[in-house]
Amino acid sequence: MKKILLVIxxxxxxxxAYAGFSRKLSKAVEQKIxxxxxxxxxxxxxxxxxxxxxxxRIRMLSYGLIKFxxxxxxxxxxxxxxxxxxxxxxxxxxxRPDGV
Amino acid sequence: MKLIIASLIxxxxxxxxxxxxQSWINPDVSxxxxxxxxxxxxxxxxxxxxxxxxxxxxxxIKSDKVSKKHWYLQSIKxxxxxxxxxxxxxxGAKGETAVEFVWVRTKESKELLRARHGExxxxxxxxxxxxxxxxxxxxxxxxxxxxxxxxxxxxxxEALYKSNKISKRGQxxxxxxxxxxxxxxxxxxxxxxxxxxxxxxxKYQLEISIEVSGTIVPGIGIGNGNRLRLEWxxxxxxxxxxxxxxxxxxxxFITNLxxxxxxxxxxxxxxxxxxxxAFKVGIGMGAKGNLFFAKAKGHVVGALFFRRDGNWTPRxxxxxxxxFSEMPYRLVTEDNLDGEEILRTxxxxxxxRASDMALKMLVAxxxxxxxxxxxxKVRHFxxxxxxxxxxxxxxxYFGPVTMEGIAVSEFFLIxx
Numbered sequence: 001m002k003k004i005l006l007v008i009x010x011x012x013x014x015x016x017a018y019a020g021f022s023r024k025l026s027k028a029v030e031q032k033i034x035x036x037x038x039x040x041x042x043x044x045x046x047x048x049x050x051x052x053x054x055x056x057r058i059r060m061l062s063y064g065l066i067k068f069x070x071x072x073x074x075x076x077x078x079x080x081x082x083x084x085x086x087x088x089x090x091x092x093x094x095x096r097p098d099g100v
Numbered sequence: 101m102k103l104i105i106a107s108l109i110x111x112x113x114x115x116x117x118x119x120x121x122q123s124w125i126n127p128d129v130s131x132x133x134x135x136x137x138x139x140x141x142x143x144x145x146x147x148x149x150x151x152x153x154x155x156x157x158x159x160x161i162k163s164d165k166v167s168k169k170h171w172y173l174q175s176i177k178x179x180x181x182x183x184x185x186x187x188x189x190x191x192g193a194k195g196e197t198a199v200e201f202v203w204v205r206t207k208e209s210k211e212l213l214r215a216r217h218g219e220x221x222x223x224x225x226x227x228x229x230x231x232x233x234x235x236x237x238x239x240x241x242x243x244x245x246x247x248x249x250x251x252x253x254x255x256x257x258e259a260l261y262k263s264n265k266i267s268k269r270g271q272x273x274x275x276x277x278x279x280x281x282x283x284x285x286x287x288x289x290x291x292x293x294x295x296x297x298x299x300x301x302x303k304y305q306l307e308i309s310i311e312v313s314g315t316i317v318p319g320i321g322i323g324n325g326n327r328l329r330l331e332w333x334x335x336x337x338x339x340x341x342x343x344x345x346x347x348x349x350x351x352x353f354i355t356n357l358x359x360x361x362x363x364x365x366x367x368x369x370x371x372x373x374x375x376x377x378a379f380k381v382g383i384g385m386g387a388k389g390n391l392f393f394a395k396a397k398g399h400v401v402g403a404l405f406f407r408r409d410g411n412w413t414p415r416x417x418x419x420x421x422x423x424f425s426e427m428p429y430r431l432v433t434e435d436n437l438d439g440e441e442i443l444r445t446x447x448x449x450x451x452x453r454a455s456d457m458a459l460k461m462l463v464a465x466x467x468x469x470x471x472x473x474x475x476x477k478v479r480h481f482x483x484x485x486x487x488x489x490x491x492x493x494x495x496x497y498f499g500p501v502t503m504e505g506i507a508v509s510e511f512f513l514i515x516x
Contacts, residue, residue, distance in 0.1 A: 039259050052291040052337050053304065055248060059329040065313055067321035095291070095334040097300050097409045 029081050036060040036083040052095065058085045118146030120186040120500055124457055127497050144464040150188075151201075151483075152468030154178055158203050158481050159472070172213060176203045176481060182500050198489050198501045199461070203481035212478065249280040249330075256308070256328055265312060265326060280306065283402050284332070286350075290404075291334060293351045294343050298412040299358035299379070303405040306330045344418045352427040354404075355420070357381070360448045361406060364455040369513070374462055374486060376455065378512035379406045384432050393431045393442075393492055393508055431494055431508075446496025454498035458488045458511045486513040 040058060063080035121139035122129050131139070158176050180199040182188045188199070253276035261269040287304045306329070313323025345351045361379055369376045382393065383402045429447055432439035469483050490498040492508040 035259060035263070039255050051288045052335055053288045053332040054335055055252075055330060056333040057329075057331040058252075059327075059331070061327040061329075063325050063327075065311070065321075065323040065325065067313070067323075069319050069321070089335065092335045095302070095336050097295060097298075097412050 032062050032081050033083050035062075036085070040085045054087075054089055054092065056087050056089065058087075059083070060085075118150055118188050119143065120182060120188060122186060125186045125499055127453070127499070140460065144460065144467070147188075147461060147464035148468040150468070151465040152471055154201060155203075155469050155472045155483060159479070172205070174205055175484075177201065186500070200485070200487040200489070201465075201483060202485040202487070204484040206479050206482045208478050209480040249284055250277050252328075252330060253277040253280050260310060260326060265310060265324070276308065280330075287402070287404075288332070289349065290354065291337060292346075293349075293354045294345060294417040295358070295412075295415070296355055296417055297358040297362040298408050298410060299361045299406045300409065300412075301354065301358075301404050302334050302407045304332050305403045305405065307401045307403070309401075343416065345420055345424065352424050353429065356425065356427065356429075356444055357447075358406060360444065360451055361408070363448055364451055366408065368455065368459050369462070372459075372462060373466060374513040374515050376458065376511060377408045377514050380404070380510040380512070381406070382508040393429060431492060440494050442494065442496045450492070450497040454488075454490050454509070454511065457490075457498075457500075458513060461488060462486060462513050482515065484515050487511065488513070 039060070059082055061080055061082040063078050066077045068075040068077075119142075121136060121143050122131060123136050123139070158178075161173070161176065178201045180188050180201075182198040254273055257266070257269045257273040257276060260266045266272060283306055290301050290304065293301075307327060308329075309325065309327045311323060311325035313321055313325075315321045345355065364376070366376055381404050383404055384393075426444060428441045428443050430439040431442055465483070465486055473479065488511045489501045490509050490511070491501045492498055498509060
């Protein structure tokens, strides 16, 4: 009986911890993406010069870092999230050497 | 779940005993042909087992449950580090990323998802064609100069300041804007360089990294960082193709490098499922507007991306002088801004050696993945890209990025 209770308690604790972690993680990811989106939105009014090269993709990466310095080894844990924003250029097509 | 744990354990076990051949880490080390061959065989076995286990682990994460918002896992990337002694593994001790695997969901798997969740096939999006006479198109072609990059720099610094990542913004904003404009103005003339090999520059990239870290208790440090990558893609020319080389610019750097890439005997990869079709190289700019290989550890790093067009037909271009063809490359680091000269023959030899390494790695990885393919099951993820990051040394050879090393070149092996 004690064993069953113990298993139930551990399962409850683990699942609630996981649910909490999962909520926090998705909130953190959402926040990072919103920060990136705000940054991108602020650029939309600008246009660039008539060059063959056009700023077409912006990638923003954020990461946390925990370092454990054990003798002779340094272990890094780096959870990261990257947002990629692509801009399409009406009237322009990407270059191909033979125009294909 | 058990399968995932089992495959993860076998993955860690395979990486714990795997290492790169010593002659790849340091070509000056001569161990004798038989020892080197034995080390390469051992590498092939362990890397093949590692790739197989990695592939199995990815396949366990099918993630075929679609949420209410219809999100699904589209691709998976694994990054490997290499220790200074050559050992490789998912968690590299002080190691920079050296090999990347990218899996993409297969068509079969997408069809299964659609069938399971009753999702309709999406119609291909028709891109609006706007003629050159359209005012919107004209706006893109004629407006502004450096306003967009200046705005990016300014907004990025503001965003960092608001999130307390930095305490001072004025100087950083000015420095970033200057760097952006300098890089853009020099590199944007790349399309003026006549093409003389199937390799051409299709993209340039500017990367800015800012990291803040500190020690909370002895032995444990925390921090956070941000990386911004701006990518300029090459569009159809506004002006006609140029057929004249201009030695005073960076034409020699681009022309010679694209020819050296072609000389790698790309045919080596012909019999494989993957081909060597793309190459990234870290670059810096000199005071005179010339380009050189850069081994930068700073906050702003530039890179050029070459792609190979197998159907390319040579065009008449102006013959080049001997001095142009023999113009040496330079390798510059933050500690040595004058840089050191590297002869073209050295780079060619180094690239050839590096492509041999990429080929051997590919053979090993393919062997592992093929054994999983042979199981006659529906595959949900397909290994699409294998990427090898290499560091360039002063004597012109390329070696794996190891402890404290910074990548200067990347070989992209892409599934045909």
